[in-house]
Amino acid sequence: MDPSQVDIPPLKDLTIDNITENVHMINSRCPDPRLKYVMERLVSHVHDFARETRLSTSEWMAAIRFLTSVGQICSDVRQEFILLSDVVGLSLLVDSIDHPKPSHSTEGTVLGPFHTHDAEHSSNGGTISHDPDGSPCLVLCTVKDTAGAPIAGAKIDIWETDSKGFYDVQYADRPGPDGRAVMESDGEGLFWFKAIVPVPYPIPHDGPVGKLLKLLKRHPYRPSHMYFMFDKPGYDHLITALYLRGDPYETSDAVFGVKESLLVDLGTVNAEQAAKYGVKEGSKLMTYDFVLVSDKEATQLREKEAMAAMEKLGRRMKLYQGLPVPEVD
Amino acid sequence: MDPSQVDIPPLKDLTIDNITENVHMINSRCPDPRLKYVMERLVSHVHDFARETRLSTSEWMAAIRFLTSVGQICSDVRQEFILLSDVVGLSLLVDSIDHPKPSHSTEGTVLGPFHTHDAEHSSNGGTISHDPDGSPCLVLCTVKDTAGAPIAGAKIDIWETDSKGFYDVQYADRPGPDGRAVMESDGEGLFWFKAIVPVPYPIPHDGPVGKLLKLLKRHPYRPSHMYFMFDKPGYDHLITALYLRGDPYETSDAVFGVKESLLVDLGTVNAEQAAKYGVKEGSKLMTYDFVLVSDKEATQLREKEAMAAMEKLGRRMKLYQGLPVPEVD
Known part of the structure; x- marks a missing residue:
């Protein structure tokens, strides 16, 4: 990739306190509004989890090994x-x-x-x-x-x-x-x-x-x-x-x-x-x-419950292909 | 396992709103206070992530497939x-x-x-x-x-x-x-x-x-x-x-x-x-x-920062093997 195409704001000196907003920033060029929202929530929760537990390097490595073994035992007949x-x-x-x-x-x-x-x-x-x-x-x-x-x-x-x-x-x-x-x-x-x-x-x-x-x-x-x-x-x-x-x-x-x-x-x-x-x-x-x-009943109920949940979160959201994304990006 | 040894409170009719506390309850018999705390935070964040995104079944399945492929490409020389x-x-x-x-x-x-x-x-x-x-x-x-x-x-x-x-x-x-x-x-x-x-x-x-x-x-x-x-x-x-x-x-x-x-x-x-x-x-x-x-400097700073972070979260915590766990279980 041509480095001149790197159009995100500079990322440097990332710390416990500023890493999350910077990961959001580098992910913000994602053209799919739903994936962008899902990643934003995922990164926030993963980071908050690490901050709230003060996750240690050895616990992190245990998690890496655990997830790897979960993936490696999967087969055509085992998930x-x-x-x-x-x-x-x-x-x-x-x-x-x-x-x-x-x-x-x-x-x-x-x-x-x-x-x-x-x-x-x-x-x-x-x-x-x-x-x-x-x-x-x-x-x-x-x-x-x-x-x-x-x-x-x-x-x-x-x-x-x-x-x-x-x-x-x-x-x-x-x-x-x-x-x-x-x-x-x-x-x-x-x-x-x-x-x-x-x-x-x-x-x-x-x-x-x-x-x-x-x-x-x-x-x-x-x-x-x-x-x-x-x-x-x-x-x-x-x-x-x-x-x-x-x-x-x-x-x-x-x-x-x-x-x-x-x-x-x-x-x-x-x-x-x-x-x-x-x-x-x-x-x-x-x-x-x-x-x-019916599909119609289910869709109506799903969308109604989604928007009620978003309102409860205090987020201004709209539906995109039936799923919530931020109203204003 | 002898079913008579099942001593957790009854779990039934779990919904979007009560599943989290019930998973915490079934995990609460874990004898390791640190693992219990880490799981409690992990489950809360994973559930909140699903609720805040209204994660769909097809997105969940895409995530299952993604994590499986991440695990399966791992080898002795690739992590x-x-x-x-x-x-x-x-x-x-x-x-x-x-x-x-x-x-x-x-x-x-x-x-x-x-x-x-x-x-x-x-x-x-x-x-x-x-x-x-x-x-x-x-x-x-x-x-x-x-x-x-x-x-x-x-x-x-x-x-x-x-x-x-x-x-x-x-x-x-x-x-x-x-x-x-x-x-x-x-x-x-x-x-x-x-x-x-x-x-x-x-x-x-x-x-x-x-x-x-x-x-x-x-x-x-x-x-x-x-x-x-x-x-x-x-x-x-x-x-x-x-x-x-x-x-x-x-x-x-x-x-x-x-x-x-x-x-x-x-x-x-x-x-x-x-x-x-x-x-x-x-x-x-x-x-x-x-x-x-020095180890001593690092430990002191790590523990000081951990307790400051816990206080900021409003959680009453103590250190167990140098890592935070709830003060009262």
Whole structure:
């Protein structure tokens, strides 16, 4: 780069007290107003964190090594940075900000690192888990809009662990997807399938995030749950899960995902249901009525909440591609 | 883990507004008061960052991917997380906090990712760079304490790029260390060696950090400099560098390292010096008198500045192993 193109004001003699404004200055030529704002907030918080803790060089180096090991353990089937985000509550927070839910719609929860894109398509009544040790569970659900009208043709990704608490991708010799499926709601908004009763399981804790949890005296367990992800044009993307009420980890989920509205009590399949759905009488039954928010409702609510939060911060902001940026640069 | 050992208060229904206090609560069982405080500040800042930017899921995912790629490009000879810390001013800030300098002592600067532990030992008068294209530079230095007394036997690590702006470790076929040495000051606190005139160079910008700089419209260049790192029992570890005054990047260093007190004007070796030091008359000459701070002075100043900063924050803190933690837990 030609040094004559360096058109930023001179930076020199940077100290604890003036480094932040100078980093903002050198970043201020960023042409994307959103990236510029995000970087300005990020740099301010990172610097304030260091100033408020008087972060030492050896702590900084420990953090460098930790983040490096988090990155290096990542692979096609393991995302340790998502785990890290999960255990510090960031994933739950970002989902809550980006997918606000009006009352009476289904709440979201953390995606986690185990969703894949290779699940097989299944018709209503399909079997999504082939673990012979699992306790059979019939799942009967509906999906509707906030006005109560059925949503037909919604694409639903479902995934759960096997009876030992492991997702298929956690097995090195995984022959193919299991414990997961992609379904579609029918004309009445119904979808149903045969699964197994979810069990509690630890998030992967043999890596750097597990070490951090240990230092913090935290357990790595998640309460029993089954994931559901909904895609339907015109509706806000919904990632959620149903949790079994009374699970030993119901109130200490390592990744903060449990919501009262997502707790379910398992029922028992009666004779009539057994005949109708082709399952054994007495097996477990999970039912839930999901409610999706329209894109329009979600956008309005997201933007309203964003501007209210900005006002509370005392910042003069406007929306740029739906996200806040400073009103005047 | 036995669920009956879960003794934290119930966590459920976590929202944008209550997630932070609940993450603090689950982390509050950490037995190390310093780690607990650092995590409390980290979680607060990360959450506030998300709330103040209304971070979207797609931005969060971009950040997850970015951090993963930063981790994955790291190797034995490349530390991209240190680069990232450097370009956001964090490295300079942490060094300033951890190694405060009383006036009249030599200021510190960023370590950068190119220090190695395999440099050869050199006696006074040794040649540290064997690049035939480099412009020869005689370097004559002293190292003293803040009272002006010479410091004998200080271990000094010196490193610089070759004439093309690359450190030895940046060559895949590096035969061994070059452009670096470990020296020792003599009884008068003197050390001197033959090097080459430093040149400006870009930090490695073919990875994720380089991409970030590009998005921010920042150049990756550092002004010409030579690194010096001092180790001597009883004295605070000093990482510093001498910068050539008038360098085209003197006031826009990509990693914020330049300080007025570290700028040098190169001189010219005269006939007497040429004879005394065995170099060509007319070659370049760099001289500097380094001043180290004693451990005691540094500790006192660090602790005084830490407590003053905590008071300014309105936090009731005490020192634990020299670093702030809350007075009452």
